[in-house]
Amino acid sequence: MAETKRYYVTTPIYYVNDSPHIGHAYTTLACDVLARFKRLDGYNVHFLTGTDEHGQKVAKSAAAAGMTPQAFTDKVSQNFRDLADFMGYSHDDFIRTTEDRHTRACQDIWQRLLERDQVYLGSYAGWYAVRDEAFYAEDELTTNAEGKKVGPSGAEVEWVEEPSYFFRLSDWGDRLMAYWEENPDSVLPKSRMNEVKSFVKGGLEDISVSRTSFDWGVPIPNDDEHIMYVWLDALINYVTATGYPDLQSDRYKTFWPADLHMVGKDILRFHAVFWPAFLMAADLEPPRRVYAHGWWTNEGEKISKSIGNVIDPIDLVNRYGLDQVRYFLLREVPFGNDGDFSHRAMVGRANSELANDLGNLAQRVLSMVAKNCDGQVPAVDMNAFSGDDQALMESAYSLLPQVREHMDVQTFHEALEAVWRVIRAANAYVDHQAPWKLRKEDPVRMNQVLYTLIESIRQIALVLQPYMPDSCARMLDQLAIPVDRRTFEFMDAAHALVCGTPLPRPEGVFPRLSDEAEDGGDV
Ligand code: MSP
Numbered sequence: 001m002a003e004t005k006r007y008y009v010t011t012p013i014y015y016v017n018d019s020p021h022i023g024h025a026y027t028t029l030a031c032d033v034l035a036r037f038k039r040l041d042g043y044n045v046h047f048l049t050g051t052d053e054h055g056q057k058v059a060k061s062a063a064a065a066g067m068t069p070q071a072f073t074d075k076v077s078q079n080f081r082d083l084a085d086f087m088g089y090s091h092d093d094f095i096r097t098t099e100d101r102h103t104r105a106c107q108d109i110w111q112r113l114l115e116r117d118q119v120y121l122g123s124y125a126g127w128y129a130v131r132d133e134a135f136y137a138e139d140e141l142t143t144n145a146e147g148k149k150v151g152p153s154g155a156e157v158e159w160v161e162e163p164s165y166f167f168r169l170s171d172w173g174d175r176l177m178a179y180w181e182e183n184p185d186s187v188l189p190k191s192r193m194n195e196v197k198s199f200v201k202g203g204l205e206d207i208s209v210s211r212t213s214f215d216w217g218v219p220i221p222n223d224d225e226h227i228m229y230v231w232l233d234a235l236i237n238y239v240t241a242t243g244y245p246d247l248q249s250d251r252y253k254t255f256w257p258a259d260l261h262m263v264g265k266d267i268l269r270f271h272a273v274f275w276p277a278f279l280m281a282a283d284l285e286p287p288r289r290v291y292a293h294g295w296w297t298n299e300g301e302k303i304s305k306s307i308g309n310v311i312d313p314i315d316l317v318n319r320y321g322l323d324q325v326r327y328f329l330l331r332e333v334p335f336g337n338d339g340d341f342s343h344r345a346m347v348g349r350a351n352s353e354l355a356n357d358l359g360n361l362a363q364r365v366l367s368m369v370a371k372n373c374d375g376q377v378p379a380v381d382m383n384a385f386s387g388d389d390q391a392l393m394e395s396a397y398s399l400l401p402q403v404r405e406h407m408d409v410q411t412f413h414e415a416l417e418a419v420w421r422v423i424r425a426a427n428a429y430v431d432h433q434a435p436w437k438l439r440k441e442d443p444v445r446m447n448q449v450l451y452t453l454i455e456s457i458r459q460i461a462l463v464l465q466p467y468m469p470d471s472c473a474r475m476l477d478q479l480a481i482p483v484d485r486r487t488f489e490f491m492d493a494a495h496a497l498v499c500g501t502p503l504p505r506p507e508g509v510f511p512r513l514s515d516e517a518e519d520g521g522d523v
Contacts (some may be wrong), residue, residue: 007038007045008255011068012082013052013095013237016076020083022296022303023264023340024331025313030293030412031262033330036466037407041488046255048241049084050095051077056130059216069216074195079471083407086314086468095237097218105226106218106236108245112282113167121223124164127474131155132232132266132334137210141251153266165210165226169468172277173204179276179286185329188410191338192265192292196272235275257285260410268292274476292409294338311341320513323468324350330412330467347513354471357423358460358511362475363428365453366506367389372439376499377480378447379453389452392429395422396459400491403463416467419460426456454479455497462491471509478506 011028014020028049035047053073062072071286077096084091084109095102105176113119127136129151136151144150147155177200180186180193187193210226211217217227237292242256243249263271268290272297276286316325331353333339369378385393399419406415428452438446461475476486485495 001409005043007035007043007256007260008242008258009034009038009045009047009260009262010238010258011091011240012261012267013097013234014080015055015057016051016053016073016080017058018088018305019310020313020314021312022313024080025083026296027088027262027264027293028084028089028091029326029329030335030410031061031086031260032087032091033326033412034089034260034262034407036469037403038085039370040462040465040486041404041415043242045092046242046251047089047091048087048093048095049080049091050093050096050241051080052230052234052237053077053096053098054217054227054233055133056211057133059214060130061272062216070098083313084238087317093241094461095241097233099240099295102233102240103218105240105244106233107221107495109221109232109236109239109278110222110228111128112284113278116281116283118167118171119165119166119209122164122166123162124166125161126159126358127151127157128160129153129155129157135160135405137205149345160210164212165207165220165223166206166210167232167278168281169204169207169274169277172280173200175280176273176277179280183288183410186289186512187268188289188291191336192268192272192290196268197268199273203271203310213442217340219317223345226305231274231280233268235270235278238275257460258287260289260291261287262291262293262410263295265292269374274367285372289335291505294333295334297338297340300340300343312425313504314465315407320346320463321511322348323471323512324354327354327416327468333413335412350510350513353420354510357420357427359508360428361423361453362457362461362478363447363448363506363508365457365469368435369450369454369503370506372435372443372446373450375503375505377503378451379499380451382448385448388429388433389448392452392456393423395425396456397491397493399463400488412467419464421458422456426460429453451497451499459491462486462488474507474509478504478509480504 009031011031014024021423031047035045038045056074059069062069065072081094084094127141129136132153133157134151136157138154141157144154151157179199180197187196209219210231211229212225215227217230218233220226220228238258238261239256243251246252261271272290279286297303299310301307301309303310330347331349332345343422387388399422402418403415406418433449435446435449438449457475458479458481461472465472479497481502
């Protein structure tokens with residue numbers, strides 16, 4: 001199958017015990033921007049998201065809601081689908097771990113591990129944090145303010161003693177280290193690679209991969225007392241969605257191994273250590289990259305249900321606009337770092353960078369074209385551009401390769417910064433060239449200037465589509481670019497705007513957000 005130009009990107013699958021919040025919206029947004037970028041860049045893309053529905057935590061939430069786990073997960077999984085639809089994400093598949101296709105994949109992987117002597121029966125006696133669905137060693141625990149034992153994430157632990165199958169993780173340290181040496185970008189950012197390497201250097205122990213004290217999970221094929229440990233079950237979703245265990249399916253052959261698992265920093269170890277080890281042990285290829293992003297706080301405070309400061313992405317979008325929120329989340333914080341959400345910063349960026357820098361540029365240039373060029377792409381001599389004109393256009397034409405490089409290492413904020421350098425240069429060029437003066441003095445020159453500007457705006461609007469799909473579509477409509485000429489192959493000079501093309505009446509794309517919003521308030 002076509003090895004080149006395919007891109008498989010995944011979000012974590014979300015626990016259904018929680019309502020969707022900004023953290024979920026953020027991880028999926030980053031994947032959505034990548035998926036859109038790769039599609040426009042000519043890749044066959046598969047973009048997967050979904051819900052993680054088994055395990056003790058979900059079983060407990062179902063019991064608390066007085067529902068069976070199946071009825072509960074059917075209901076709450078829908079909230080995540082609704083969020084994805086509301087946010088306009090472009091995922092190709094939404095997987096639920098309670099689906100039959102997933103049970104088949106889990107049981108097949110288990111069988112492969114069993115056949116290769118990678119799992120064995122023993123018994124577990126140790127600590128377990130239901131909130132994290134994670135086993136912790138004694139030396140990872142601390143005591144919290146209420147005197148309770150907690151894991152590194154602050155989640156309370158309980159003592160568990162039960163028969164359990166173990167995975168021979170301790171056999172895989174050297175193979176993991178060798179894989180990382182050969183594929184230095186397979187865990188990003190670099191600091192996270194260092195983190196997983198030092199975890200492995202500290203020595204790996206075999207891990208428990210089945211439970212017997214409750215039954216909400218995938219039954220393991222060789223022993224009906226056990227269900228599969230929820231993290232092994234959950235990670236397998238990424239191969240399930242490729243059609244596995246059918247190794248001959250087109251989708252599996254095209255898309256496995258995944259190009260990118262995007263995750264939050266809290267679940268790095270599961271994805272970057274356990275998952276590749278499970279896969280290699282089952283004789284399957286590990287993912288090409290795991291990227292762990294940072295966490296958001298709200299106005300400087302940790303986001304938590306008990307503090308009551310959870311940010312609902314739907315409220316955010318209703319208040320500020322979808323593209324404004326998409327832009328803000330990927331611009332405010334260098335991707336990979338932790339960041340803080342504040343109303344002031346949100347409104348500040350929407351007004352200064354979207355309404356002023358980009359919105360005004362497009363609006364004033366297109367209004368001048370409407371008024372002074374009969375509403376058509378101005379007639380120009382392609383050989384008469386000045387040094388300044390050429391400098392601006394060249395910087396606009398250099399955007400695609402620059403943004404592509406950033407996308408390939410997930411530096412979303414730097415890609416935006418590169419685009420804004422051109423937007424700022426275009427604004428400075430308008431001020432300097434003063435086309436409104438040229439109208440009387442030198443209309444031929446005015447046309448050259450306005451053409452330079454709208455062709456640069458075309459580049460900007462095309463390359464920004466993955467970040468702000470709706471607003472860019474409106475800008476491209478105003479430049480009369482047909483919908484089938486918006487992929488990146490049309491960004492070169494050979495497809496530049498054609499003189500004399502009639503343009504629709506311009507209208508503003510980025511409204512200024514009101515002072516009321518600027519004053520802040522609760523989202
Ligand atoms: N079910 C597991 C993932 C299994 S993947 C095989 C899980 N689910 S989760 O719903 O708890 O978290 C999903 C994602 O949301 C994680 O990537 C996590 O980092 C992210 N976030 C949760 N809160 C967040 C913030 N405050 N900020 C940014 N992302 C955060 O873990």
